[in-house]
Amino acid sequence: MTATTTPVPPAACDLAIVGAGLLGLATARELLRRQPGLKVAVIEREPDVAAHQSGHNSGVIHAGIYYKPGSLKAQLCVTGASELYAFCEQHAIDHERCGKLVVATDASELPRLDELERRGVANGVPGLRRLDAAGMAEIEPHVRGVAALHSPDTGIVDFPAVARALAGEVVAAGGTVTTGCAVEQLLEPAGGGVELVHAHGRTRARRAVVCAGAWADVLVPRGASRGGAAGGSAVGGGAVGGGAVPDVRIVPFRGAYRVLREPRAELVKALIYPVPDPELPFLGIHLTRGIDREVHVGPTALMVAARDAYRLSRIVPADVAATLRWPGTYRMVRRWWRTGFDELRHAFSTEAVAKSARRFIPEIQAEDLLPGPSGVRGQAVGRDGALIDDFVVSESAAALHVRNAPSPAATASLALARSIADRVERALG
Numbered sequence: 343m344t345a346t347t348t349p350v351p352p353a354a355c356d357l358a359i360v361g362a363g364l365l366g367l368a369t370a371r372e373l374l375r376r377q378p379g380l381k382v383a384v385i386e387r388e389p390d391v392a393a394h395q396s397g398h399n400s401g402v403i404h405a406g407i408y409y410k411p412g413s414l415k416a417q418l419c420v421t422g423a424s425e426l427y428a429f430c431e432q433h434a435i436d437h438e439r440c441g442k443l444v445v446a447t448d449a450s451e452l453p454r455l456d457e458l459e460r461r462g463v464a465n466g467v468p469g470l471r472r473l474d475a476a477g478m479a480e481i482e483p484h485v486r487g488v489a490a491l492h493s494p495d496t497g498i499v500d501f502p503a504v505a506r507a508l509a510g511e512v513v514a515a516g517g518t519v520t521t522g523c524a525v526e527q528l529l530e531p532a533g534g535g536v537e538l539v540h541a542h543g544r545t546r547a548r549r550a551v552v553c554a555g556a557w558a559d560v561l562v563p564r565g566a567s568r569g570g571a572a573g574g575s576a577v578g579g580g581a582v583g584g585g586a587v588p589d590v591r592i593v594p595f596r597g598a599y600r601v602l603r604e605p606r607a608e609l610v611k612a613l614i615y616p617v618p619d620p621e622l623p624f625l626g627i628h629l630t631r632g633i634d635r636e637v638h639v640g641p642t643a644l645m646v647a648a649r650d651a652y653r654l655s656r657i658v659p660a661d662v663a664a665t666l667r668w669p670g671t672y673r674m675v676r677r678w679w680r681t682g683f684d685e686l687r688h689a690f691s692t693e694a695v696a697k698s699a700r701r702f703i704p705e706i707q708a709e710d711l712l713p714g715p716s717g718v719r720g721q722a723v724g725r726d727g728a729l730i731d732d733f734v735v736s737e738s739a740a741a742l743h744v745r746n747a748p749s750p751a752a753t754a755s756l757a758l759a760r761s762i763a764d765r766v767e768r769a770l771g
């Protein structure tokens with residue numbers, strides 16, 4: 343990695359950040375740019391930065407089409423994408439504005455495609471245009487469908503390289519990044535500030551920001567001066583952008599990819615997506631030619647038994663217990679059991695994945711698909727069983743907690759970091 347890590351976090355600092363994914367690192371960088379000289383310490387459990395979602399995703403710079411106008415996702419994705427492109431240019435990080443098609447495969451999907459177009463225009467997505475079958479064939483000759491949206495501003499990037507560059511900037515600005523150091527507890531003493539108990543001892547800070555991804559609800563403050571709603575934790579305050587904080591827990595959803603083998607990979611030039619179900623925060627099985635030129639088909643969306651279930655067989659009893667203790671889990675399953683069965687089929691049957699991919703590219707067969715990588719989404723689920731769609735950041739006495747940062751939070755990381763930094767600055771005074 344480009345940044346030199348500090349083996350042990352400092353005993354004291356102004357701001358402690360838990361998690362060296364894209365959000366933790368972008369937040370540290372943003373605050374150091376605003377306040378040079380601020381003592382900022384990033385503490386990460388894994389030996390490297392971007393070890394979880396930030397390094398196990400589709401690698402797509404989303405243009406901002408899908409999101410409900412006015413939502414944080416809508417506000418932060420479009421600006422975040424343009425800032426990310428500029429950051430990649432500045433740091434010579436591999437990226438490409440390759441464009442993407444969202445394809446309606448039959449007339450029944452057209453009303454939803456219309457709605458996506460309306461949202462994309464409302465969100466200010468650059469260059470969005472509607473294509474008929476002939477128009478989409480010019481861009482992706484093997485695609486079949488009745489209509490599509492073309493987003494020329496959607497791109498691909500090496501997100502782990504972005505994280506390494508962010509870590510490099512943090513260190514260059516005088517911050518520290520410590521990897522291989524799990525934060526075990528976050529204490530909010532009555533006298534103010536925050537104390538992080540971690541693998542190398544303790545770090546006191548005036549304020550903390552917890553960007554723990556799929557572990558967002560594990561590290562909750564004890565002894566906080568302000569109570570909150572989240573099941574015994576002391577998390578209260580408002581979501582970024584205002585509004586009430588939903589009572590949420592993380593339920594891990596594994597996203598597995600298959601790789602389209604050569605020479606069949608030539609069937610896909612760039613990015614091909616279905617029209618998604620607007621009720622779900624997942625985008626459906628899509629085809630993405632990554633920055634490494636491999637074509638990935640996926641991801642699946644299967645509820646799993648560990649927050650780091652990169653293998654389907656991985657079980658972490660504490661994660662299973664947390665999922666089963668949460669009333670929202672049962673309400674979600676009751677509502678989405680049919681989708682759950684489809685996802686089980688995608689997880690265990692390559693033919694089921696090939697069938698989904700064949701809706702756009704009829705040539706794809708199961709034997710063209712090889713096992714590929716996987717990621718695990720830290721998806722917040724409400725007490726009522728709702729899959730929380732928007733970004734959520736809540737506040738306890740001396741800490742901000744990123745409670746839900748699903749896709750497109752990697753794209754939006756620089757912009758989301760700015761909203762988090764605004765709140766940290768207000769709190770630091």
Ligand SMILES: Cc1cc2nc3c(=O)[nH]c(=O)nc-3n(C[C@H](O)[C@H](O)[C@H](O)COP(=O)(O)OP(=O)(O)OC[C@H]3O[C@@H](n4cnc5c(N)ncnc54)[C@H](O)[C@@H]3O)c2cc1C
Pocket residue numbers: 360361362363364365366385386387388391392393394395396397398399400401402403404523524525526553554555556557561596597598641716717718719720744747748749750751752753754
């Ligand atoms: C399958 C999949 C596909 C996706 N595709 C895209 C995409 O194409 N484009 C896009 O924009 N977004 C995508 N996303 C979403 C995106 O990856 C995430 O929104 C983003 O990476 C979140 O970053 P983060 O920093 O919040 O979380 P993470 O990257 O998960 O980082 C959290 C970090 O906190 C650390 N941590 C947790 N607990 C502790 C602790 N107690 N002590 C110390 N460290 C701790 C973890 O080790 C981890 O490194 C995808 C996600 C998945 C899973």
